Amino acid sequence: MSAPQAPSLARRGAAAAAVLAALLVVPAVASTYQTQLLTYGLTLAIAALGFNLLLGYSGLLSFGHSAFFGAGAYAVALMMRYLGVSSMELFILGGIAFSAVLAALFGVVCVRHTRIFFAILTLALSQVLWTLAYKFFWITGGTDGLRVPFSKLTLLGGLVAFPGADAFAKFITAYYYYVLAAFGVCVALMWLIVHSPFGKTLQAIRDNETRARFLGVRIWRYRWLAFLVSGIFTGVAGSLWVPLNGLTTPDVLYWPQSGKIVFFAVLGGFRNFTGPIVGAVIFNYLEVYAVAVTEYWQITLGVILIALVTFLPSGVVGSAARLSARLKRRREAST
Numbered sequence: 400m401s402a403p404q405a406p407s408l409a410r411r412g413a414a415a416a417a418v419l420a421a422l423l424v425v426p427a428v429a430s431t432y433q434t435q436l437l438t439y440g441l442t443l444a445i446a447a448l449g450f451n452l453l454l455g456y457s458g459l460l461s462f463g464h465s466a467f468f469g470a471g472a473y474a475v476a477l478m479m480r481y482l483g484v485s486s487m488e489l490f491i492l493g494g495i496a497f498s499a500v501l502a503a504l505f506g507v508v509c510v511r512h513t514r515i516f517f518a519i520l521t522l523a524l525s526q527v528l529w530t531l532a533y534k535f536f537w538i539t540g541g542t543d544g545l546r547v548p549f550s551k552l553t554l555l556g557g558l559v560a561f562p563g564a565d566a567f568a569k570f571i572t573a574y575y576y577y578v579l580a581a582f583g584v585c586v587a588l589m590w591l592i593v594h595s596p597f598g599k600t601l602q603a604i605r606d607n608e609t610r611a612r613f614l615g616v617r618i619w620r621y622r623w624l625a626f627l628v629s630g631i632f633t634g635v636a637g638s639l640w641v642p643l644n645g646l647t648t649p650d651v652l653y654w655p656q657s658g659k660i661v662f663f664a665v666l667g668g669f670r671n672f673t674g675p676i677v678g679a680v681i682f683n684y685l686e687v688y689a690v691a692v693t694e695y696w697q698i699t700l701g702v703i704l705i706a707l708v709t710f711l712p713s714g715v716v717g718s719a720a721r722l723s724a725r726l727k728r729r730r731e732a733s734t
Contacts, residue, residue, distance in 0.1 A: 419583070422437075422579055423579075425437055425575070426571075426572045426575055426576075431567070431568045431571050431572075434571050434572065434575050435571050435575075435643070436683065436684065436687060437575070437680070438571070438574060438575045438578050438643055439640070439643060439683050440679060440680035440683040440684070441578050441579060441582045441680075442578055442582075442636050442639045442640040442643065443636065443640070443659075443660075443663065443679040443680070443682070443683055444582060444636075444663075444675070444676040444679040444680060445581070445582055445585045445632060445633075445635055445636035445639065446464070446468055446632070446633045446636035446637070446660055446663070446679070447660060447663035447664055447667070447675035447676060447678060447679040448585060448586065448589045448632055448675060448676065449464070449467075449589075449628070449629045449630070449631070449632025449633040449635075449636065450464050450629060450633060450660050450661070450663070450664055450675065451664045451669050451672075451674070451675040452589065452592070452593070452601075452625055452628060452629045452632070453625060453626065453629045454661075454664050454669050455664065455669040455670060455671075455674075455675070456593055456598060456601045456602055456605065456625070457601045457604065457605055457621075457622060457625045458513075458604070458605035458606075459510075459513065459517050459622065459625075459626075460514075460517065460518045460661070461509075461517070461518065461521040461629075461657070461661075462518045462519070462521050462522035462525070462654065462657050462658070462661065463505070463520075463521030463522050463523075463524055463525030463526075463654075463657055464521070464525075464629075464630075464633050464657050464660045464661075465525050465529075465651065465652050465653060465654065465655075465656035465657040465660065466501060466505065466521075466524060466525035466528045466529075466630075466652060466657075467498045467501060467502055467629075467630040467631075467633035467634045467637065468633050468634070468636060468637040468640070468651060468652075468656060468660070469528065469529075469532070469637060469647070469649075469651040469652035469656070470494070470497045470498040470501050470528075470630075470634050470637065471494035471495075471497065471498050471633070471634035471635060471636065471637025471638035471639075471640075471641075472494075472637040472638065472640060472641040472647040472651050473497070473532065473539065473545070473637075473647055473651075473652075474490070474493040474494040474496070474497040474498070474634070474637075474638060475490040475493065475494060475547055475637075475638050475641045475642065475647070476544075476545035476546075476547050476641060476647045477538075477539075477545070478490060478493050479545075479547055479551065480545050485551050485552060485553045485557075486553050486556065486557065487552060487553065487554050487577065487642065488554075488555075488556060490638050490642075491581075491635060491638050491639070493638070494634045494635060494637060494638030495631055495634060495635060495638075497634060498630050498631055498633065498634020498635075498637070499627065499630065499631050499634070501528075501630060501634075502626055502627045502629070502630025502631065502634075503623075503627055503630075505521070505524050505626070505630070506622075506623045506626035506627055506630070507623070508520060508524065509521055509524070509626065510619060510622035510623045510626050511619065513608075521657075522654060522657065525652065525654065525657060526653075526654060528652050529649055529652035529653050529654075532649040532652050533649045539649065540648070541649070542648060542649065543648070544646045544647050544648030544649070545646070545647055546645060546646050547641050547642050547644075547645055547646065547647065548645060549561055549566075549567070549570045549574070549642055549643075549645065550562060550563075550566065552570075552642050554573060554574070554577050555577075559573055561573075574642065574643060578639050578643075581635070581639060585632060585635065586676070589632065589672075590672065592628065593672065597621070597624070600616060600621055601621060601622075601625055603616070604616060604618055604621060604622070633660070637651070659682065662678070662682060662704065663675050663678040663679040663682055664678060664714075665678070665708060665714065666678035666681060666682055666704065666707060666708070666714060666715060667679070667681070667714045667715050667716050668713050668714020668715060668716040668717030668718070669714065670713065670714070670717055671714075671716055671717055671720065673716050674714045674715070674716040674717060677715055677716050678714065678715065678716075681715065682704075685700060685703060685704070686700060689703070
């Protein structure tokens with residue numbers, strides 16, 4: 400088995416190295432605005448990675464992942480507003496803690512159910528959190544939200560700061576590399592998780608829950624752990640997203656944000672590892688340019704997404720992989 404796998408692993412490693420090399424030179428060849436857009440895409444890709452651990456590998460569709468994304472975002476905003484914290488590393492730790500506690504509590508309720516019941520429970524709980532953020536305006540700022548100015552942010556334990564009114568370009572470049580490093584760590588961790596015995600067990604439960612139960616697998620425990628890990632990854636994404644956005648409001652907890660995260664996975668292809676990453680980046684660019692082109696951007700974006708899903712049912716990455724395999728078989732048949 401090891402011989403056939405070696406070339407595949409080598410190709411994947413080479414492809415990953417090529418993508419990383421391309422990402423490293425982006426700030427040097429792209430404008431500040433384009434670098435900012437890609438930074439947004441990378442933060443959303445981390446959320447998509449976390450979400451896909453549930454949908455792609457556990458077979459659980461969550462409509463409430465905005466709760467964890469918002470938990471990470473609000474953790475940063477609240478720590479800056481009320482604790483005077485400025486370190487991004489502490490913000491990430493706070494986002495992890497906040498989203499982990501939330502995911503642990505939500506998971507106890509949700510993972511006892513599957514299919515539509517699981518989806519509705521996650522949606523309902525996330526909406527409760529949105530209501531709390533909306534109503535407790537004296538803490539959360541209500542619809543005005545909480546500002547997270549980049550000028551108060553420090554990276555790498557205070558070694559990198561952004562004082563002055565003309566520091567925006569410097570911030571975007573430095574923060575891009577910071578998010579890229581975090582993205583690389585998250586991708587590596589998720590790769591290890593889904594290819595570990597834990598990940599393989601999740602896939603076994605997804606494919607045949609009854610057989611897994613007869614084999615002695617504790618279904619509830621594995622699903623709860625998957626829910627917890629998924630929530631933490633999504634919380635990290637929210638923590639990285641809010642300094643770039645500069646503001647967090649209850650909208651980040653509302654159900655359309657959950658819908659976007661679902662669409663990241665569907666658009667890229669949730670049956671493969673890289674699909675949600677690609678889907679998140681593509682969706683981010685589609686949304687931004689649709690808003691810039693027309694005032695009817697919701698309709699335009701909806702038509703584009705419906706067309707993509709209709710003609711690429713296995714997602715962008717899944718369809719590309721199928722096309723590549725088909726072309727390879729044709730070449731082999733012709734020779």
